[in-house]
Amino acid sequence: MASKRAEPVTILSLRRLSLGTPEPQPKKEPKTFTVEEAVETIGFGRFHIALFLIMGSTGIAEAMEIMLIAVVSPVIRCEWQLENWQVALVTTMVFFGYMVFSIIFGLLADRYGRWKILLLSFVWGAYFSLLTSFSPSYVWFVFLRMMVGCGVSGHSQGLIIKTEFLPTKYRGYMLPLSQVFWLAGSLLIIGLASVVIPTIGWRWLIRIASIPGIILILAFKFIPESARFNVSTGNTQAALATLQHIARVNRSAMPEGQLVEPVLDKRGRFADLLDAKYLRTTLQIWVIWLGISFAYYGVILASTELLERDLVCGSRSESEVVVSVGVSEESWSPCYCHMFAPSDYRTMIISTVGEIALNPLNIVGINFLGRRRSLSITMGCTALFFLLLNICTSSAGLIGFLFMLRALVAANFNTIYIYTAEVYPTTMRALGMGTSGSLCRIGAMVAPFISQVLMSASLLGALCLFSSVCIVCAISAFTLPIETKGRALQQIK
Numbered sequence: 001m002a003s004k005r006a007e008p009v010t011i012l013s014l015r016r017l018s019l020g021t022p023e024p025q026p027k028k029e030p031k032t033f034t035v036e037e038a039v040e041t042i043g044f045g046r047f048h049i050a051l052f053l054i055m056g057s058t059g060i061a062e063a064m065e066i067m068l069i070a071v072v073s074p075v076i077r078c079e080w081q082l083e084n085w086q087v088a089l090v091t092t093m094v095f096f097g098y099m100v101f102s103i104i105f106g107l108l109a110d111r112y113g114r115w116k117i118l119l120l121s122f123v124w125g126a127y128f129s130l131l132t133s134f135s136p137s138y139v140w141f142v143f144l145r146m147m148v149g150c151g152v153s154g155h156s157q158g159l160i161i162k163t164e165f166l167p168t169k170y171r172g173y174m175l176p177l178s179q180v181f182w183l184a185g186s187l188l189i190i191g192l193a194s195v196v197i198p199t200i201g202w203r204w205l206i207r208i209a210s211i212p213g214i215i216l217i218l219a220f221k222f223i224p225e226s227a228r229f230n231v232s233t234g235n236t237q238a239a240l241a242t243l244q245h246i247a248r249v250n251r252s253a254m255p256e257g258q259l260v261e262p263v264l265d266k267r268g269r270f271a272d273l274l275d276a277k278y279l280r281t282t283l284q285i286w287v288i289w290l291g292i293s294f295a296y297y298g299v300i301l302a303s304t305e306l307l308e309r310d311l312v313c314g315s316r317s318e319s320e321v322v323v324s325v326g327v328s329e330e331s332w333s334p335c336y337c338h339m340f341a342p343s344d345y346r347t348m349i350i351s352t353v354g355e356i357a358l359n360p361l362n363i364v365g366i367n368f369l370g371r372r373r374s375l376s377i378t379m380g381c382t383a384l385f386f387l388l389l390n391i392c393t394s395s396a397g398l399i400g401f402l403f404m405l406r407a408l409v410a411a412n413f414n415t416i417y418i419y420t421a422e423v424y425p426t427t428m429r430a431l432g433m434g435t436s437g438s439l440c441r442i443g444a445m446v447a448p449f450i451s452q453v454l455m456s457a458s459l460l461g462a463l464c465l466f467s468s469v470c471i472v473c474a475i476s477a478f479t480l481p482i483e484t485k486g487r488a489l490q491q492i493k
Contacts, residue, residue, distance in 0.1 A: 031257025045250025058158040061213040063185025071193035088448035097149030099441035105154040106434015121154025126213040133206040163421040172367040194345040291473035294443030296409040301451035351402035355410035362411040370485040375415040376478035382408040383470035422484035
């Protein structure tokens with residue numbers, strides 16, 4: 001009987017369980033991550049070291065092509081009987097080509113990829129550099145060097161690729177160290193010039209200088225396209241494959257979940273740079289880029305003129321050589337022809353080493369004072385040392401002033417490169433760098449006429465002009481509306 005009574009209880013209990021409605025379970029949302037989160041999670045490792053070495057080496061090729069004009073100018077001045085303005089025009093046309101194609105390559109890089117434009121620019125630059133060595137006349141030399149300038153303008157995509165792969169806390173350290181490669185290229189071309197020009201001539205110097213660019217073309221296959229660019233165009237699978245590759249090389253883990261980024265239909269529009277959010281920043285960046293370039297190439301070319309013409313203390317070099325042209329007295333014309341002596345090359349090397357002298361202080365300033373304050377301080381000091389260059393001093397004093405000037409102008413370039421790459425979002429980063437690089441070439445185009453023409457007429461006037469421009473840039477840097485120190489790279493506006 002007891003067992004019969006227990007049975008209904010069991011049945012009732014089962015009925016209650018079966019008739020009850022189950023409690024709703026919370027729906028789990030799939031985990032997602034962005035490229036920014038993936039880059040930060042993967043961290044810094046072996047991939048970034050290889051990236052630093054390969055992309056940084058683009059600075060060697062660029063420095064050799066740009067500094068080439070400074071060491072070849074005395075030779076072509078004599079060979080083709082050139083006036084001061086003709087020598088200055090060579091540098092101006094190089095930067096004219098650079099200016100025009102900086103914008104074009106920036107637009108193309110934001111639409112078709114950083115890697116493709118970087119490769120194209122190196123192939124272009126190496127091809128026309130080799131052609132320059134066969135120039136039959138001054139006109140052909142100017143034209144072909146201008147075409148080299150067009151190609152070199154795309155080298156800045158290497159910096160953008162580095163910036164977009166580096167974790168936030170490493171950008172302020174690794175990007176300034178890239179100055180080592182520019183320094184190496186500058187020293188290499190000066191050292192080669194001191195050996196090659198007196199022996200086998202300037203044409204062979206140009207051929208040798210194109211070799212690093214050709215080697216880099218082969219090395220680019222080890223560097224992938226920017227993952228940030230790929231996701232901005234909707235190619236999420238390619239971006240994910242790139243990030244997984246970096247994680248394997250670095251022996252680190254990827255974030256859990258699915259890579260998700262908004263597809264951006266509008267990319268690389270010039271109007272975005274002048275949008276209300278970025279208008280003031282863009283205009284001030286352009287002023288700073290123009291002024292820094294004006295000062296940087298002004299220092300380089302002024303160094304050459306001060307050594308070649310011995311303008312310090314208003315003197316003239318006793319080693320000036322008058323070259324006769326023609327066979328009759330009527331066709332005779334004087335040509336200023338002063339080849340660099342070994343001591344002149346040593347002075348150029350010492351002053352060029354200055355470009356890395358302030359790198360440790362520059363890194364500290366960028367990471368602790370911030371990009372804006374650091375840039376305003378170094379620009380102010382640059383203005384001061386331009387004025388000090390007017391002091392009548394010894395050869396050692398001149399070398400010291402040039403050394404400090406090269407150190408300061410290099411620090412300026414380091415900081416503005418980093419700031420520009422960080423302040424703009426991925427949709428317009430390459431265009432922002434391209435237009436800035438293009439506008440700054442106006443300063444580079446004007447600098448030769450100040451350093452190689454005005455300086456011969458008035459040393460003080462030329463130096464005061466350089467100093468005034470640097471003061472304007474210092475004020476502009478201090479008043480920039482956005483500080484990018486410690487800020488993650490923006491993907492969209």
